[in-house]
Amino acid sequence: MNEEAPIVFVVDDEKLVRRALERLIRSAGFEVRTFASARDFLSAGRPEAPACLVLDVRLPDLSGMDLQQELMRAGDYLPIVFVTGHGDIPMTVRAMKAGAVEFLTKPFRDQDLLGAIEQGIRSSRAAREHRKEILALRQCYDSLTAREREVFPLVTSGLLNKQIAVRLGTSEKTIKVHRGQVMHKMEAASLADLVRMGEKLGIRPPISD
Amino acid sequence: MERSALARWALAPVLVGIASAIDLLLQTYDIRRPTPEVLLASIVITAWYAGAGPGILAVTLAVLSLLYFFLPPSNSFAIGRPDLLYAVSYVFFALLTDWFSSVRRRTERALEQARSDLEIKVAERTAELEGRNETLQLEIAERRRVEEELRRSEAYLAQAQRLSHTGSWAWNASSGQVSFSQEALRIYGLSSAQAVSAPDVVLREIFAEDRAALESYVTGAFRDRHDFEIDYRIGMRDGTVRYLHSVGRPVVNGSGEVAELIGTTMDVTDRKLAEQDLQEAKSQLAHVARVQAMGELTASIAHEINQPLAAVVANADACIRLLANETINMKELREAVGDIAEAGARAGDVIARIRAFLRKTPPAAGCRLNLNGVIQEVLDLTRSEIDRHEISVRCKLTRRLPEVQGDRVELQQVILNLVMNSVEAMSADTGRPRVLAIGSATAGDGAVEVTVSDSGIGLPAETSGRVFDAFFTTKPDGLGLGLAISRSIIESHGGRLWAVNSEGKAGATFRFTLPACGAEAA
Numbered sequence: 001m002n003e004e005a006p007i008v009f010v011v012d013d014e015k016l017v018r019r020a021l022e023r024l025i026r027s028a029g030f031e032v033r034t035f036a037s038a039r040d041f042l043s044a045g046r047p048e049a050p051a052c053l054v055l056d057v058r059l060p061d062l063s064g065m066d067l068q069q070e071l072m073r074a075g076d077y078l079p080i081v082f083v084t085g086h087g088d089i090p091m092t093v094r095a096m097k098a099g100a101v102e103f104l105t106k107p108f109r110d111q112d113l114l115g116a117i118e119q120g121i122r123s124s125r126a127a128r129e130h131r132k133e134i135l136a137l138r139q140c141y142d143s144l145t146a147r148e149r150e151v152f153p154l155v156t157s158g159l160l161n162k163q164i165a166v167r168l169g170t171s172e173k174t175i176k177v178h179r180g181q182v183m184h185k186m187e188a189a190s191l192a193d194l195v196r197m198g199e200k201l202g203i204r205p206p207i208s209d
Numbered sequence: 210m211e212r213s214a215l216a217r218w219a220l221a222p223v224l225v226g227i228a229s230a231i232d233l234l235l236q237t238y239d240i241r242r243p244t245p246e247v248l249l250a251s252i253v254i255t256a257w258y259a260g261a262g263p264g265i266l267a268v269t270l271a272v273l274s275l276l277y278f279f280l281p282p283s284n285s286f287a288i289g290r291p292d293l294l295y296a297v298s299y300v301f302f303a304l305l306t307d308w309f310s311s312v313r314r315r316t317e318r319a320l321e322q323a324r325s326d327l328e329i330k331v332a333e334r335t336a337e338l339e340g341r342n343e344t345l346q347l348e349i350a351e352r353r354r355v356e357e358e359l360r361r362s363e364a365y366l367a368q369a370q371r372l373s374h375t376g377s378w379a380w381n382a383s384s385g386q387v388s389f390s391q392e393a394l395r396i397y398g399l400s401s402a403q404a405v406s407a408p409d410v411v412l413r414e415i416f417a418e419d420r421a422a423l424e425s426y427v428t429g430a431f432r433d434r435h436d437f438e439i440d441y442r443i444g445m446r447d448g449t450v451r452y453l454h455s456v457g458r459p460v461v462n463g464s465g466e467v468a469e470l471i472g473t474t475m476d477v478t479d480r481k482l483a484e485q486d487l488q489e490a491k492s493q494l495a496h497v498a499r500v501q502a503m504g505e506l507t508a509s510i511a512h513e514i515n516q517p518l519a520a521v522v523a524n525a526d527a528c529i530r531l532l533a534n535e536t537i538n539m540k541e542l543r544e545a546v547g548d549i550a551e552a553g554a555r556a557g558d559v560i561a562r563i564r565a566f567l568r569k570t571p572p573a574a575g576c577r578l579n580l581n582g583v584i585q586e587v588l589d590l591t592r593s594e595i596d597r598h599e600i601s602v603r604c605k606l607t608r609r610l611p612e613v614q615g616d617r618v619e620l621q622q623v624i625l626n627l628v629m630n631s632v633e634a635m636s637a638d639t640g641r642p643r644v645l646a647i648g649s650a651t652a653g654d655g656a657v658e659v660t661v662s663d664s665g666i667g668l669p670a671e672t673s674g675r676v677f678d679a680f681f682t683t684k685p686d687g688l689g690l691g692l693a694i695s696r697s698i699i700e701s702h703g704g705r706l707w708a709v710n711s712e713g714k715a716g717a718t719f720r721f722t723l724p725a726c727g728a729e730a731a
Contacts, residue, residue, distance in 0.1 A: 014516045016552050020523035023545055027530035058512060060596050083519070085512030106519030110526035 004049045006121040010034040011041050011064070012056040012083070017106075021054060021083075021113075028114045030121075038062035042070070050128055052101070052120030054113070057084040057091065065091075068098050077127050079120030081113065137197055140186045148185070151178040155191070156198040217259035221267035224251035229274040236279070248274060252303050256310035264307035272300050367391055374476035380408060380457075381469045382431065387411070396453065396476045398445050416442045416450075427457070431467050434459045440477075452481040491697065498694045499622050502629060503563065512593050513559045517552035524549045562590060565618065577612040577726050580620070580649050580659055587624045588647070591632070598632055598643065605648040611725035613657050619698045620723075623706070626691040627661040627719045634665030634717060641715060655725045656704070662718035667710045676708055699723065 008030045012018045022032045035041040057064040082103045092103045102116035165172040188194040228251035248271040256264030280292045376393025388405045419441035426437040436458045457472035524545045635643040644664045652658040699706040704723035711718045
């Protein structure tokens with residue numbers, strides 16, 4: 001999975017800058033795709049790969065900041081490295097708060113940009129892995145029966161089988177079988193493992209009396 | 210006085226009668242022998258008083274009386290022989306007496322007449338003399354008054370010349386000499402002794418480049434009888450420079466030749482210097498406004514310069530990395546270096562454009578230029594600012610626009626001001642599309658018109674009359690000079706700048722006209 005080649009997107013309306021960035025980033029071994037405007041970028045399809053966006057703040061029609069908002073709204077986690085010809089502090093703060101990786105003022109040196117890009121790709125990769133993990137857990141969770149889903153949060157909240165049996169009005173033995181099924185289906189190696197999975201899936205124990 | 214003719218003629222018989230009566234009485238009382246002396250006396254008196262004619266009548270009557278009363282025989286006109294001689298001699302003497310008396314009388318009369326004539330004449334002459342004298346007195350008084358007036362008027366003239374720094378002069382054609390008024394002497398820095406001098410005393414002090422023009426004007430005035438008007442400079446002995454303005458007019462004599470050239474020379478140094486100061490102040494103010502306008506553009510300018518710089522640095526860094534590779538991609542390298550050169554040139558262009566705009570230009574005589582070009586330059590300069598505000602530009606330039614005479618930098622500033630104002634007016638979010646419309650057109654009467662309009666908030670009615678006032682501003686950090694300076698620039702180019710709210714839609718429209726070159730040259 002990790003051998004997926006990362007892609008760097010560059011959005012800048014200035015042709016000379018676009019070409020220079022493309023050349024520089026490619027020389028560092030990344031695959032580069034360039035766009036002249038935010039709209040072009042949005043309308044182009046995005047391959048499944050860890051990615052980073054190098055984005056000019058000042059763009060015709062949709063600005064860089066607007067694009068950042070747009071991506072956030074769409075729940076699209078794409079690390080952004082902002083570059084600007086004239087940055088001011090409020091602009092930088094706003095971009096960083098919204099989760100930008102870096103805010104570079106033109107002209108900048110290669111190590112600053114490439115460092116930021118690598119950081120962006122790292123976090124993109126991490127995000128992708130996180131998403132994949134959640135996806136796998138969700139698949140396991142989906143295979144549980146309704147009763148097993150009832151037992152899951154009670155187990156992770158630390159109750160004993162006996163307590164759970166009283167709570168659900170059944171025998172301790174039956175609960176023991178359910179617990180075994182949950183552990184097996186979720187591919188959990190230990191109770192601690194299952195608790196972590198429950199947290200990742202956002203499964204909260206029911207409010208105890 | 211003239212006695213009446215009747216009285217004169219009556220005198221003869223009366224006097225002769227009286228004399229006869231006296232003689233008869235003397236004879237009657239025999240006082241003495243009858244003698245005709247009394248009768249003679251009556252003739253003398255008659256002739257004396259009544260003249261020769263009545264005298265002759267008296268003589269006749271006296272002789273008749275003598276014959277009748279006194280010569281025998283008495284009471285008869287008959288006469289005896291012995292008395293005849295007496296009678297004849299009597300008649301003779303009587304006539305003599307009459308003649309003598311009347312002559313005397315005439316002489317006397319003539320004398321009297323002459324005397325009275327003389328008196329009248331003397332009186333007349335005296336009266337005449339008195340009249341003459343009076344006239345003379347009046348004339349003297351008048352002359353004194355006129356002289357006084359002349360003196361006063363001359364004093365006024367001198368005073369006026371002094372006050373207005375205007376001297377007068379007359380250049381005589383035949384003598385070739387020029388006479389200068391006091392003030393003219395002062396202006397040209399001449400002494401009173403030089404009140405009449407050869408023109409060279411002035412000409413040699415005039416700036417060489419002005420002298421040729423003045424000399425050709427003077428020659429032209431003598432030859433073609435043209436009036437002339439000229440500005441020139443003169444170097445004073447103390448090293449200062451005077452700016453002079455002269456007006457000259459040829460005076461033609463009876464035979465149709467130019468007898469002299471009269472004229473005035475005004476010292477306009479103070480005014481010229483004040484004008485220069487004003488120009489200087491104006492251009493400084495304009496410079497300040499330009500710098501301020503540029504300040505508003507700082508973000509855009511930084512962006513415009515940093516863009517090519519970023520390209521240069523990124524390309525250079527890419528080259529370093531490419532050169533570190535084992536196999537060197539020459540094509541890629543060449544392209545990168547080519548881009549570096551191009552970006553460097555671009556940055557240079559931006560700097561040059563800004564420098565040209567910020568240049569502090571002296572108010573030089575303008576040259577012919579096309580406003581479309583100026584508009585394009587301003588749009589280039591403000592492009593990123595316009596983009597940043599997400600404004601779309603509708604540029605409608607008339608092709609084959611007539612050229613105008615003007616200062617490119619100043620006109621750039623006006624258009625930049627209008628464009629920046631429009632951009633600012635649209636920065637507030639109104640939900641309407643942001644449109645900056647800029648256009649050029651030929652207006653009526655050979656003028657060129659430029660219109661800049663926006664879709665912003667428009668001009669509030671209460672301030673629209675004041676937007677051209679200096680220091681009037683609606684911007685929190687504005688100087689309020691942009692439009693005031695723009696208007697003064699347009700007016701100094703012979704044009705007009707005004708503002709209206711855009712017709713039928715939101716926003717303001719600023720419009721200015723400038724006279725086209727063709728119209729001026731005609």
